[in-house]
Amino acid sequence: MKKSLLIMGMMMFILYGCYYDKASLVYPSTGINICDTTGVTYSNTITGILNANCYTCHSGTAAMGGGIKLDTYTGLQVYINNKQFLSSVMQDGSVPAMPLGGSKLSACDLNKIQAWINHGSPNN
Numbered sequence: 001m002k003k004s005l006l007i008m009g010m011m012m013f014i015l016y017g018c019y020y021d022k023a024s025l026v027y028p029s030t031g032i033n034i035c036d037t038t039g040v041t042y043s044n045t046i047t048g049i050l051n052a053n054c055y056t057c058h059s060g061t062a063a064m065g066g067g068i069k070l071d072t073y074t075g076l077q078v079y080i081n082n083k084q085f086l087s088s089v090m091q092d093g094s095v096p097a098m099p100l101g102g103s104k105l106s107a108c109d110l111n112k113i114q115a116w117i118n119h120g121s122p123n124n
């Protein structure tokens with residue numbers, strides 16, 4: 001019973017969301033966030049997030065990233081396998097919090113990263 005109410009509530013929310021197509025209305029800043037984690041890809045989603053938040057220090061010849069390169073799939077895999085990538089962005093305290101000196105990634109970006117890693121961090 002509770003479950004069906006919840007589902008109905010969600011459906012109403014979704015339908016209500018479709019009625020307005022202004023982003024600010026569909027995604028109100030009331031704490032209810034719709035974050036689409038389906039179709040997350042390395043080449044699109046993940047590199048997009050890293051490009052915006054990490055490559056300034058962790059790519060090419062950048063000297064500010066302690067020599068850690070995250071701008072290639074293979075380079076990033078090293079830090080996925082040793083769990084430091086997720087720990088750093090989740091800021092769980094086991095490694096220095098990333099992005100260094102910046103604000104924590106949005107909950108939606110973190111959900112996308114988590115979803116991609118849960119799927120085995122494919123090179124897609």
Ligand code: HEC
Pocket residue numbers: 050053054055056057058064065066068070079084085088089095096097098099100101102105
């Ligand atoms: C302003 C520069 C800067 C930015 C931006 C930055 N990092 Fe870092 N990052 C560093 C430095 C410097 C280290 C080395 C820290 C150390 O060893 O104490 C580091 C280390 C790391 C490490 C190794 C583990 C650790 O925490 O020491 C990972 C993984 C990492 N960064 C991921 C990221 C990710 C992902 C982003 C973007 C969300 C990011 N970094 C953004 C400077 C940066």
